[in-house]
Structure formats: C-alpha cells, structure tokens
Amino acid sequence: MTGMTEIDRQRRPGPRIEEVARLAGVSKSTVSRVINGEQYVSAKARSAVQDVIARLRYSPNHAARSLAGSRANAIALVVSEHGSHVLGDPFLAGVLRGVHAELTGRHMQLLLMLSRPEDHDDLVSYLSGGHVEGALLISLHGDDPLPARLHEAGLPVVVGGRPLSNATVPFVDSDNFTGGLDAARHLVSLGRNKIATIAGPKDMAAGLDRLGGWRRGLGEAKLAANLVAEADFTPESGARAMTELLDRAPDLDGVFVAADIIALGALQVLHARGRRVPQDVAVVGFDDSLLASTATPPLTTVRQDVEQLGRTMTWRLLGELAGEDGLPPSLLLPTSLVRRASA
C-alpha cells in the first residue's frame, strides 16, 4: 500500500498551479503572473509564490501553457540532410551548443527536425501550423527553397549560412569573404606569387564568398586569379582538385582550400607528388576544425566560430519573436587567421 502510493506520487507529474496558489495564499492568476515575470505583482506575493515553487519543485505544464497562451513556447532547429552527410557533422555540435546556451533560462523548448527535400511539404505545414514560434535552419544548400517557403508562410526564420537566392530571409553567417581575403593576403605576404584555390561547391554561398575573397586578395597583389578547382566537402574531392591544379600549374607555390576537410585530401596529394609543405607549397585551410591541428603538417587556417553562429541565430530569432525592432536583417560574424605550420 505504502509502496503503491510512493510509486504513484513518483510517476504523477508533480503539483499544479492551483496547489502553488493555495500554499502561497494567492490566486492562480497571481502565480501565473509570477511565472511569466509580469509586472504588477506585489513584492510580498511574488516572494511567497517563488518560495512555494522552489519548495514543491513546481514546473508548469508546458502543453497547458502553450494551449492557453496560444503560443508554442518552442522553436525548431531544422537540419538539412543531403546526400553527403559530411557537411553537418562538424557544424552541428557547435551550433547546438550555441543555440542551447542562448536558450537557457527562457521557457522555450528546442525541437529538432531533419529535413529532406521530399519532406518539405510536411515540414512546412507542420512548422507553420502553430507548433513552433520560429525556426532556425542550418546545413542548407544555397538554393534550398525551404527558408523562403517558411518565411512566406509567416513563420519567423533565421538561416545559418547565407542563402543564395532569397535575400529577404534573415541569416547569420561567418564572414567568408573576408576569411578568403585574409587567407589570400597571408599567402601573398609569404612571398608566394603562383597561388591557387580549391573552392567549395558553387551552390553554397560559403563556397562562393570564400572564392570571392581569395580573388580580391590576389587582385590587390596584381596576381592572376585563374587557378581554381572545385571540391565538395570530402578529402577525396580535395585530392582530385589538387591533382588537377598541379597538372595545370606544376610550379604553384600556394593554395587556399575552402575547408579543412578538403585540405586533408590536398595535403596527401602534395605529399605524394613530392611537394614539401610549406616550403614548396603553402596551404591555408578554412574552419579551424579538429582536423586542422592534427593534419601533417598542422594546418594554417581561417577560424570560424560555429558556437557563436548558433548563439547569434538564436538571439536574432528570439528578438524577432519578442517584437524587438532595430534588429539587423542579417549578420556576418568575424573570422580570424590561425597560423600553424602549413603556411
């Protein structure tokens, strides 16, 4: 009997607002006001309620709040899943940490969804159906129609990484252009004058912007910016691209590679072809992922702060939900060159 009661109590989802109200000697309206941090509650009532909440370990029922307040108290983090899953991996954990950090203390749940192109219809109707108040989208290809569709459906959205097509959707991105520019300037400052690049995919803004920065950097130095090969986010494609570049220009003496993981493949080829790094060919990567410091030789690279990206996206979205004005439509986060052995 006693045992039963104990189990019942454990499984039963705790006290209600009514009980808090009773013990604090106020109405449940007042308890609600305290929970939601509203003004117009006397100091006495507020502290009485807070005491009882702490004592009972009361945690308001999320479903009831959402239903009564007709807002979801939740945002979605939508992660695109394309063929190559590579892209998401290094990003995801960092972004997640940032999002979570920015969300703590708010009464806001984080819903996680993966999106595949064939699920777009379901996703749009789910997300715009009032289940969430807004969405953060990451790992998109630049031309993904999802952000625009959600935006048009009236859902507040912030995209991680500049979308290619629709400038109307707010986004947060690393300043890829300046990153590429810094990489090129660094190679130039080392006295290199036959500088190539392995660019990222053309269907992502990150790839284009880094390439653009590199071009600008070579232009500043009056160097030809024609040694361009393309790779996706795999070492294999990096190896192919490096091979192509060496065939076209055996005397190249510097390469800016649009991602550390691509650089790994490039380094292998350089090594196999007998080029010393950095003596013969200086290499600069991008991301400052774990791979960079453990590459042979350790990779000089452009660092982007992925956790900060997550924080900033969340801050921007919550700002919009709170109706703040003066929010920047989009933001670029600074990158920085991390010097190691490869350049």
Add this chain to the structure above:
Amino acid sequence: MTGMTEIDRQRRPGPRIEEVARLAGVSKSTVSRVINGEQYVSAKARSAVQDVIARLRYSPNHAARSLAGSRANAIALVVSEHGSHVLGDPFLAGVLRGVHAELTGRHMQLLLMLSRPEDHDDLVSYLSGGHVEGALLISLHGDDPLPARLHEAGLPVVVGGRPLSNATVPFVDSDNFTGGLDAARHLVSLGRNKIATIAGPKDMAAGLDRLGGWRRGLGEAKLAANLVAEADFTPESGARAMTELLDRAPDLDGVFVAADIIALGALQVLHARGRRVPQDVAVVGFDDSLLASTATPPLTTVRQDVEQLGRTMTWRLLGELAGEDGLPPSLLLPTSLVRRASA
C-alpha cells in the same frame, strides 16, 4: 484591408478538429479516433475523415493533444556536455539521424537538451515532470548519475553507451569488447608480437571494454598485455601516449588505439620517430570516422554504426512506452574491422 486578412490567415494556425468533423460529417470523437489510429471506426467514416484532413492539410494541435491525453508526445535527447566537447561531435550527427529515422511517422516530438552536471537537478525535475515520456541519453561519462536518477524518478530511459555503475538502466552500445578483440587478433594475424594499446579514458565503459577485448586477444595468442597507455579523445593525448609507449618499448610492432582521433596523434609521433606504418608498427583504430580514411596512411579501424545506435535506442524506448514486453534490457551492436593501409 485585404492585406490584413491575408496576413491574419497566414499566421493563424490552420483548421481545428471541429472543422474537420463538420466537413467529414462526423463528430470530433470520430476524427480523433482516426487521427490516433484506433479501431472501431467504420471504413466509410475513416476515409471521409482522411480525405478532409488531406484537403485541409490539418495537423492536430500538439499542445492540446498532450494536455488532453495527459501524455507528452515527446521524448528528449539529452546530450552530456563535459569539458572536452570532442566526444560528442562525431557521435551526435549520426545518432541524431538514427533517432530521427526511427521517429518518423509517429506523433512524437524530439526535444533536445544539453546537460551539464550543475544542471542535473533542473533537468531531473523537468524531465520527470511530465514534459516528456522518456529520454535518450548520450555522451555520458560512465559514472554519470543522471540515468539512474531519471530511472528512479520513474522516467523510461535508454542510455547510449554502457553506463559503468548501474546495470539496471537499459542501454544500447556497440560491442566494444569484440571490437577490441578483433583488433588484437588482426594484429596477431599479421605476425606482430609486441603489441601495445592506447586505451580510452578509464571512466567510460567504451574505453574499458575495448581494452578488455585487446587483453583477451593478446591472451589468446599468449602475448604479454602490459603495454598500455591512456588517452582521452584528443590527438594531443594520443601523441603523448604514443611517446610514452615508444619510450617504454622501442621495439613494439603493433598498436591498437581506442579511437581514430587518438590514433591521429599516435601516427604523428610514429612518423616523427621514424617508424614506418605499417612496416615497422601496425596501427588499428576504432570508430571508422571520417578521420580514418584520410589519415596518413589510411587507418585500419574497427567500425561502429552510430546511426544504428540511434535507431536502436529509439526503438527500445518507444517499445517500452508502448508497453511491449520481451524487450531486451540492453543491446550490443556488432562492430566490424575495416582494413586499410595502416595494419
């Protein structure tokens, strides 16, 4: 005016169950039965309701369902965050993909939470407060008290990775012991007879189990199993461990490293010390992460299927929520040796 209406309509979260019922010519009870796949609905009523649902793109209000049904229709994925964030990274994306795959089609939301030891109290009261029906926990240290606390609080829980202390909490893990065993056997089969290991942290079952398998493998071959160094999940610690091992046994001819990322550091030291891999020293890693195929030389390693881990955890949890019996308390997923150049 027209503009206003349009915006209003867009932001308003779609039709209610009442409207579906009216258009389908049935009561909302019947609509509810169809939504929840209950029996005792005539074929005629069912298809009428389904037609209307499809036509209106009706999506039931999650908060209302949870409140009325007094179940949360949500599970939590709790990711532990410790000092070194490295651990979570390769895991997270894969596990997530598995969890999501297993969840599609069910009316079950995935809530994401990070946990730090100092947040445990809040987390326990939140999770056991009826906001979720169960929790998946990953990236835990072996002695983390969180799973046991949630389990005791009556919340269905499945842990990814065997917990060290409490055997009572269901878990899913890769078969790390057999993985370590296979690695050792492979090294033995190559004729190596002075075989070391760089083990993972002692406070995680994965580390201990892989070490145990390696010991067993050497025991089978009557080889001494005393060359053990320890590292955490960073290349730097792998480099230190490899240095230590080479100092102790300059003539070692094989190493099993408990994680690819640790092996990266070990490879650097071997190279720096003039050991050829695999001719002088054969190296076997663990994980078959992205790092393995791009290491120099490409790493022979024990593959674990992280996505399958996520799927299996979710399947186990949903099974328990559905009250199925005959569920295995815990599961071990097979690993397999992937042969590349390093051994």
Add this chain to the structure above:
DNA sequence: TCGAGTTCTGGGAGCGCTCCCAGAACTCGA
C-alpha cells in the same frame, strides 16, 4: 481630505484536443 491615477488581485471563460460513457447500429448463430 479627496479624487484621479496607478498598482495589484481574483474569478471565470476558453485554448483544442482526448477520454469516458451511454446508446445506436450492426453481426450472426440458434
């Protein structure tokens, strides 16, 4: 001291579903 303004409070409707109940409509064997 008074009254207008401000601060604080409780009551009760309602958010959109599910679940329970009672009864109607079928089935099918004797």
Add this chain to the structure above:
DNA sequence: TCGAGTTCTGGGAGCGCTCCCAGAACTCGA
C-alpha cells in the same frame, strides 16, 4: 426471427494553464 455480442458513434467533461475583465487597494498632488 430474436437476442446476445460486437462494432461504431456522438456528447460532454476535463486536461492545466493564460488572458480578460472588473474591482479592490494603494499612491500622491492639490
């Protein structure tokens, strides 16, 4: 043909909150 069992249906209470409203309790200057 009848009745017991099964299948199907609708009505209405209730899940635990928020939000609106009306009114009570304070403030403070003239």
